[in-house]
Amino acid sequence: MWLLFLLVACVAAVLSCARVCRAAVVSARISGPAPRPAPGPASDPAAADGSKPGLTLYEMAYLSGGPQRLADVVLVLMAQQRRLLLAHTGWATVVDPVGHDSVERATLTAIGPDGQRPIPAVRQALVADEAVRAVADRLVADGLALPEGARPGIRGAVRQVRAAALLVVLSAAASYWMAPSDAETGQALGWFALPLILTLGTLAVARFELYPYGDWATDAGERRLPAAGSPSSPATSPSLTRLALHGPMALTDPSLRAALHSSGA
Known part of the structure; x- marks a missing residue:
């Protein structure tokens, strides 16, 4: 029975991590170098933020x-x-x-x-x-x-990896709970460490490389946004x-x- 739970956990982990990788690749392909400043962006009543010229x-x-x-x-x-x-x-x-x-x-x-x-x-x-x-x-x-x-949906992919990590933990707990009292559960639970490491490792890399998980701005657009605590105009x-x-x-x-x-x- 625990093999069935392990199979479900592994499939969920692999598919969710693959989705994050695909989203990251798509984002990298369509995120070009820093653009030239816009010659004359349309004005809005809030004007531009003083720290990022031209960004309304x-x-x-x-x-x-x-x-x-x-x-x-x-x-x-x-x-x-x-x-x-x-x-x-x-x-x-x-x-x-x-x-x-x-x-x-x-x-x-x-x-x-x-x-x-x-x-x-x-x-x-x-x-x-x-x-x-x-x-x-x-x-x-x-x-x-x-x-x-062309929006990669990185935010949704990261959420899916989090759900897969939770599924791995629940699958391991279900395997332990349903195992016969005389069964060797330690080795079975050890196999669940593989998909858990995959999902948690993917989350760590995504946090370091892809955060903030935006579905709207390119890398250049993220750099144009004011940093937290920047003074407003x-x-x-x-x-x-x-x-x-x-x-x-x-x-x-x-x-x-x-x-x-x-x-x-």
Whole structure:
């Protein structure tokens, strides 16, 4: 019986580790050298971060978390400027129906003529909007973002390896528990050390070589992102920079955090 558990553990370990290796190879192939600075990136109301010239708040958000992160950033930006109201129940309400840039105008269009819409629906509409795709296309053209269809899914592959490591441990425990009382269990458990070492070793290498596990930015794009603790430009709210880089959990305003989390962010 323990051979069946060992076979399942080994197959899961090998397949998950192979997926990480494949994702790493794909990422390396499509991540080119550091790109030339963009000649004139489209302005956004948050301007560029002072530590990385030419990288706007929208671009930071996209490189860190994709179009959904960008949608969260523009919603919070407009809420901080009292032009949107984000309720803790997950609804967005228009206060000032004037957009200052193409992404803000797309946000107002996504909310609709009624002036109120659930945040998940607004986010979904923004992800597919031409204004957000224009930000993505500009980053892809500059070699900072991974093109659609070529994202390696490193984050998902690493999660799969973690699950495989847990499966190995559970399989070993099941083998030990189901073994007859007079059986030699030490040798059987020793075989489970092989897939466990493979998965844990892969996780260690991935943490050292591939972290942060991004599915949006190329290596050059990761280098353009501000380091943790870097000062923001005067035109950029520190909370917006933290949101762009780390997601809704980085927000210090409990009402905004509740609005995004209640909406499924």
